Amino acid sequence: MKHFLDITNETCPMTFVKVKLQLAKMSDGEQLEVLLNEGEPLENVPRSCEEQGYKVLSNEPTDNNKHLLLIEK
Amino acid sequence: MNIPANKKKISIVCFSGDFDKMVAAFTIATGAAATNREVTLFFTFWGLNALKKNKGRAATGKSILAKAFNFLMGGLNHLPLSRLNFFGASSKLMTRMMKQHNVATLPELVEAAHALGVRIVACEMAMHILEVEKSDMIEEVQDVVGVATFLNDSEDAHIIFI
Numbered sequence: 001m002k003h004f005l006d007i008t009n010e011t012c013p014m015t016f017v018k019v020k021l022q023l024a025k026m027s028d029g030e031q032l033e034v035l036l037n038e039g040e041p042l043e044n045v046p047r048s049c050e051e052q053g054y055k056v057l058s059n060e061p062t063d064n065n066k067h068l069l070l071i072e073k
Numbered sequence: 074m075n076i077p078a079n080k081k082k083i084s085i086v087c088f089s090g091d092f093d094k095m096v097a098a099f100t101i102a103t104g105a106a107a108t109n110r111e112v113t114l115f116f117t118f119w120g121l122n123a124l125k126k127n128k129g130r131a132a133t134g135k136s137i138l139a140k141a142f143n144f145l146m147g148g149l150n151h152l153p154l155s156r157l158n159f160f161g162a163s164s165k166l167m168t169r170m171m172k173q174h175n176v177a178t179l180p181e182l183v184e185a186a187h188a189l190g191v192r193i194v195a196c197e198m199a200m201h202i203l204e205v206e207k208s209d210m211i212e213e214v215q216d217v218v219g220v221a222t223f224l225n226d227s228e229d230a231h232i233i234f235i
Contacts, residue, residue, distance in 0.1 A: 012100075013177070017104070017177075019107070020108075021107075021188055021189070
């Protein structure tokens with residue numbers, strides 16, 4: 001099952017807080033798509049996910065300086 | 074999920090009951106917890122105001138002095154700004170500005186800290202002085218501890234004093 005989270009309107013620390021809380025609700029093997037802004041969220045969200053043992057499957061730029069991240073729990 | 078055996082730890086002493094400093098404490102706490110750190114918030118002196126069950130003003134305590142102090146200080150909704158407080162108006166204006174800029178407000182940060190499992194403990198000595206009982210505080214307060222317990226728990230942690 002694939003979940004989706006848009007954190008482009010969030011600021012630190014709620015960017016990675018919301019990702020962490022969403023991942024906590026999911027089961028192992030499920031995927032989460034995260035739409036995020038460049039800069040601080042793009043630098044820290046993928047890194048903190050990997051540090052916690054989640055897999056970052058892809059990280060693609062989209063329109064308007066945003067990125068779409070695919071994470072597997 | 075692989076959790077590292079040696080999880081990083083952060084302990085934050087919430088001494089000041091100022092609104093802006095409490096925002097800083099909860100921002101660091103939630104950010105740290107979301108990036109897989111074990112976080113303890115140790116509330117003492119004026120910081121205890123943020124833990125009161127009654128977020129408005131209440132004459133908590135038994136003695137006249139304690140009741141007066143607790144009533145005047147109030148709870149989470151009455152934390153003063155450390156600068157330019159203007160009799161309490163500034164924290165409400167600051168909250169409005171935070172919302173306008175999509176920054177999490179203090180109640181939202183507190184809720185996130187609870188959801189992330191941030192450990193919240195209260196200082197036994199400060200509670201005695203201000204005559205605040207555990208039953209006067211929010212249920213998320215996990216323990217009432219002394220400085221020795223806090224230091225033991227924070228043995229391998231970074232300690233931040235706010």
